[in-house]
Amino acid sequence: MTDMPLPQSITLHGASRVLELGYADGAVHRLPFELLRVYSPSAEVQGHGPGQEVLQTGKRDVTIVNLEPVGNYALKPFFSDGHESGLYTWTYLYEMGSKQEALWADYLARLAAAGVDRDTPMPGKASGGSCGTGGGCGSSSAEAPASSGGGCGSGSCGCGA
Numbered sequence: 287m288t289d290m291p292l293p294q295s296i297t298l299h300g301a302s303r304v305l306e307l308g309y310a311d312g313a314v315h316r317l318p319f320e321l322l323r324v325y326s327p328s329a330e331v332q333g334h335g336p337g338q339e340v341l342q343t344g345k346r347d348v349t350i351v352n353l354e355p356v357g358n359y360a361l362k363p364f365f366s367d368g369h370e371s372g373l374y375t376w377t378y379l380y381e382m383g384s385k386q387e388a389l390w391a392d393y394l395a396r397l398a399a400a401g402v403d404r405d406t407p408m409p410g411k412a413s414g415g416s417c418g419t420g421g422g423c424g425s426s427s428a429e430a431p432a433s434s435g436g437g438c439g440s441g442s443c444g445c446g447a
Contacts, residue, residue: 290359290376290377292376293307293376294308294310295307296308296353298353299316300349300350303318303349304316305319305353315379315383316383317382317383320346322350322363322374322382323345323348323365324342324393326369326371326372327374327375327378328373330369330372331372341400342408343403343404343405343406344404344405344406344407344408345404346404346405348366348367349365350363360373360378361373361379
């Protein structure tokens, strides 16, 4: 893919909670950690198909505790709330930066429609291996990582795979 926008610089600003990406064309995108978290490309957030998205709340103060490159095509952030299953491709990050205003507006509208705000804690999930509960995708549990089988994509995680 020749027109994939590759960042020339990547800076994690911990104090301001912003990921800054600089591009050869002079564009600089400053993506707040909260925006990255609530628009994670993971199945835990996006679901397994249209209409299965999970509205993320209580992420205003989330931080990125680690950031790893994934091959030559993506970044994998590790968030302070334990979320670590999203792979952010260069194209996805560039699109987020380019559409940041619209993404924020959409997020705030979805919060309002749900009758919650950015600080409302995420509702608890029932145990049993569904996404984000310690046995499926989005799991941060050392005992039952998603790669151990039976996670998302296998149809057994309870997320409607």
